[in-house]
Amino acid sequence: MRLRFILGEVVNGLRRNGTMALSVVLVTFVSLMFVGAAALTQMQIDQLKDDWYGKVEISIFLCPENSTNEQCAEGAATPEQEAAIRAVLEEGALSDLVDTVYYESREEAYDKFVANDSEGIWSSLTPDQMQPSFRVKLADPEQFEVVADATEGLPGVDVVRDQREIFSELFRFLNAATVVAAALAGVMLIAAMLLITTTIRLSALSRRRETQIMRMVGSSRSLIQMPFMLEGAVAATGGALLAVGGLYFGVTYLVEDWLKGSVTWVRYIGTADVWTVAPWLLVVAVGLAAVASVVTLGRYTRA
């Protein structure tokens, strides 16, 4: 009886306040879409980091002859200096952070270079002009700074380069995009909450007669308030479901059908990730409605 009563009231309320309910649905839809987009962007960043950071390495370039770099004023790195650098990487405090160390000699560097230069533009180069280097693979790629700081000042070291620098700009862009999406989501969520509050208030006012009688005959407070809460929750959940749908189609058409076909060297997020985000969007929607209910109902349906 009670359940039927509550559900009946919810349906009635939604019908009576149709346009308000629809606006709640749409606003939560858009706001949760932004929340979801921000979450998916972060997931994409994490995935890229996993993929790329594992492959990147630090290059410690050793002093060549005739370098203009102050640190290389004494000429090319001596074998002793090279041994000392290797020792720092493999035996010192850094050894935990370092996975493997590979020494690339002038000749190897030259061979690699030539192999990549199919058009022969650099054919006048000789191995002497190349720089020997240590190629260091890190156990934890995030620890780049530590290793770079520790090796940069060593005698015989010219410069330390991290391939991460190539990606960092991209990540910075993606992070900025996340921030923008999150900020928009925040504003929209506030709008959604205010709308839900207004909807509940209108609904409560339009059913003041009923709630007055319910209080008078001794309905429990939960039975009086439940229909209003559910109304907000149903509308917000509707918005969340639309947002999930929107993200699903977005990922399907933009990422899986389009990006995957044209930019193939990147592993992308997929619709599976949308399903990971979906429950959280529902949680946010219901939470939003719950907060709005608590804020509003105390005032309008007091016992």
Next chain:
Amino acid sequence: MIRLDDVTKVYKRGARPALDSVSVEIERGDFVFLVGSSGSGKSTFLKLILREERPTGGDVYVAGRHLNKLSAWRVPHLRREIGAVFQDFRLLPNKTVYQNVAFALQVIGKSKHHIQATVPEMLELVGLSGKERRMPHELSGGEQQRVAIARAFVNHPPILLCDEPTGNLDPGTSVGIMRLLDRINRTGTTVLMATHDDEIVDQMRKRVIELRGGQLVRDQDRGVYGLERV
């Protein structure tokens, strides 16, 4: 059944009290008129019993409960023991007579079976058999008030509070409503009725409690409306 012990109610600090040291005891099965002019404290008296307000001083006991100490979540249980009838009927305009009465049972979680058994019985008691499917606007004022009484009494509460139940009705119709309230009183229900209607009070010859300026000025068995009335 209802007891007020030295009850004072002040709405705004410093203002004249709406009720001033009122002590009254109403026994189970009593029929009591609460009389007094507007602003005499009648409404406050009823609100304290329904625990819509809390007393500023003194103690209120209703149906074995000490209302000063009643926690908010138990208030609905108190209200199930008090039926309330108002001057303006307060029916739901979009529900039929039957639905209006059934509503009071639905919202306290009674079973469909119980509702189907009780509501027709109650409509018969108030004399509205055959009008179950009418809408409130299709009824006369007296009939609407009967629906309101049926709704207030359908759960058989031990107390029935009536706030000017005949205030909107003509004298002839009022007599019918009073007969109905008297009948309900005879089932053992305590009836407390706030009223301005001197004729009714004089005719019924029941206990009369009179408030003036928040003070209890008269508590008389088998009383009349007011000795000083013009």
